[in-house]
Amino acid sequence: MSTDATRTRVMVVPASKPALPPHIKLRHDPGRGRWHVLAPERVFEPDPISIEILKRCDGATSVEEIATELAKDYNAPLQEILADTISMLQELSDKGVIKAA
Amino acid sequence: MNEIAPMEQFSEKPVVEACARAPVGLLAELTHRCPLQCPYCSNPLELDRVNSELTTEQWQDVMRQAADLGILQIHLSGGEPTVRKDLEDIVEVAAKAGLYTNLITAGVTLTRDRLKRLKELGLDHVQLSIQDVDDANAEKISAYKNGLAKKREVGKWVRELEMPLTINAPIHRLNIENLPNIIDFAVEMGAGRIEVANIQYYAWALKNRAALMPTRAQVLKSAEIVEEAKQRLKGVMVFDFVVPDYYAKTPKPCMGGWGRGVMNVTPQGRVLPCHASESVPGLVFDNVKDRRLADIWLNGQAFQKYRGTSWMKEPCKSCPRAELDFGGCRCQAMAFTGDAANTDPACKLSPYHEAFVAAAERESAEATPPPFVYRRMSPTKATPAE
Numbered sequence: 001m002s003t004d005a006t007r008t009r010v011m012v013v014p015a016s017k018p019a020l021p022p023h024i025k026l027r028h029d030p031g032r033g034r035w036h037v038l039a040p041e042r043v044f045e046p047d048p049i050s051i052e053i054l055k056r057c058d059g060a061t062s063v064e065e066i067a068t069e070l071a072k073d074y075n076a077p078l079q080e081i082l083a084d085t086i087s088m089l090q091e092l093s094d095k096g097v098i099k100a101a
Numbered sequence: 102m103n104e105i106a107p108m109e110q111f112s113e114k115p116v117v118e119a120c121a122r123a124p125v126g127l128l129a130e131l132t133h134r135c136p137l138q139c140p141y142c143s144n145p146l147e148l149d150r151v152n153s154e155l156t157t158e159q160w161q162d163v164m165r166q167a168a169d170l171g172i173l174q175i176h177l178s179g180g181e182p183t184v185r186k187d188l189e190d191i192v193e194v195a196a197k198a199g200l201y202t203n204l205i206t207a208g209v210t211l212t213r214d215r216l217k218r219l220k221e222l223g224l225d226h227v228q229l230s231i232q233d234v235d236d237a238n239a240e241k242i243s244a245y246k247n248g249l250a251k252k253r254e255v256g257k258w259v260r261e262l263e264m265p266l267t268i269n270a271p272i273h274r275l276n277i278e279n280l281p282n283i284i285d286f287a288v289e290m291g292a293g294r295i296e297v298a299n300i301q302y303y304a305w306a307l308k309n310r311a312a313l314m315p316t317r318a319q320v321l322k323s324a325e326i327v328e329e330a331k332q333r334l335k336g337v338m339v340f341d342f343v344v345p346d347y348y349a350k351t352p353k354p355c356m357g358g359w360g361r362g363v364m365n366v367t368p369q370g371r372v373l374p375c376h377a378s379e380s381v382p383g384l385v386f387d388n389v390k391d392r393r394l395a396d397i398w399l400n401g402q403a404f405q406k407y408r409g410t411s412w413m414k415e416p417c418k419s420c421p422r423a424e425l426d427f428g429g430c431r432c433q434a435m436a437f438t439g440d441a442a443n444t445d446p447a448c449k450l451s452p453y454h455e456a457f458v459a460a461a462e463r464e465s466a467e468a469t470p471p472p473f474v475y476r477r478m479s480p481t482k483a484t485p486a487e
Contacts, residue, residue: 007288007291007337008336008337009335009336009337010336021265022263023225023226023264023265025201025225027199029171029173031123031171032123032171036173038173038174038201038225040203040225040226040228040265040267040293040294041174041176041203041226041228041267041294041341043125043126043173043174093336094335094336094339095339096265096293096294096339
């Protein structure tokens with residue numbers, strides 16, 4: 001696979017199109033009544049806004065588009081939402097939870 | 102985003118309804134058979150024999166029950182889990198039940214076809230252990246020839262099959278100086294994660310402690326190496342660093358608290374709060390053959406005994422860290438102080454702490470460590486390590 005040749009830190013930018021790799025699973029847990037991100041030997045408990053962002057990480061939608069949608073839904077300033085979204089996705093990218101191409 | 106990790110790391114959050122909370126992870130020790138003989142094996146000194154192991158159907162039922170109970174991740178371990186010919190049948194049922202499946206393997210008995218099949222059946226992640234990146238040293242530690250070359254091959258297969266790879270490196274006196282090379286090896290293999298896991302001294306490792314214990318200076322140096330590599334490799338490889346608690350001041354929150362987040366099923370089907378808990382006398386271990394997993398988790402005597410904080414004595418009882426580290430490890434308290442309800446001797450408040458640290462300092466300072474007692478199924482005998 002090609003990814004190993006390019007093993008450098010990926011920086012999340014507004015044009016990045018983040019996706020969850022196949023081995024990362026965003027799942028609703030009916031027993032606990034909340035969402036989980038299942039990762040290698042890790043379980044994350046995303047907060048409501050993280051869930052909304054992760055649901056939109058389809059590899060086709062850009063970070064800017066995600067933030068624009070959320071800014072509309074939450075009636076919040078776009079620049080603020082964009083900055084928060086980038087910082088959250090950067091953290092998740094560093095943890096291997098999302099791939100930002 | 103909160104992170105809860107079933108195996109190595111634990112968030113420092115107070116317990117909420119600890120007893121009613123469903124476990125996050127289940128360690129399934131499918132077998133105690135293993136071609137390697139690492140002297141720090143976490144399996145008990147008394148190993149389960151092949152003819153006493155749970156059947157395929159029984160393990161499949163454990164997987165279904167685990168999912169029903171709310172367990173999210175299943176860690177398929179051993180011994181060496183791939184020596185079970187029915188691993189595929191167990192993985193298939195676990196994946197279908199919605200469990201996140203993690204294979205913890207030494208790799209030497211795997212084939213590429215088998216790995217591919219396991220992936221097709223839903224295996225999510227492979228954790229590959231290495232003994233060292235020096236061939237001769239790896240051979241000495243595992244008592245297994247050419248293991249490293251085979252592991253290199255297995256790691257390559259995992260990545261070719263586009264599966265996530267973790268390299269697990271147990272660290273001790275014999276390989277701690279090679280840590281930078283071990284980290285490089287994991288990067289080369291394309292691992293997304295590395296566990297730099299200082300040996301925790303239970304079972305075989307406790308028996309071999311004097312041969313394995315690194316010096317305090319070595320441990321401090323290794324922490325620096327990990328910190329530097331973590332920064333350098335940010336976004337490339339995730340680090341888990343398990344520190345050796347003999348040189349700590351506060352104990353580790355062992356298992357994230359007794360009966361709080363994880364459970365362990367032995368090859369014979371006994372259900373344990375942790376893999377070492379059979380070393381604690383007075384506990385009754387239920388078997389999946391006799392009782393439902395959920396009932397064992399909620400009501401089993403072994404799980405109730407040290408769950409929460411009500412069992413605590415001083416200095417734990419009034420300690421502000423009581424719900425952060427849960428008094429550390431019951432098995433270590435048992436082994437070193439003779440009472441599992443005492444605070445872990447790794448805690449500086451323990452009256453045994455000084456002797457505990459002194460043992461590590463004394464043993465690690467010995468110029469010639471004693472020979473290994475290799476992990477073997479039959480009666481053990483010492484074999485020279487040199």
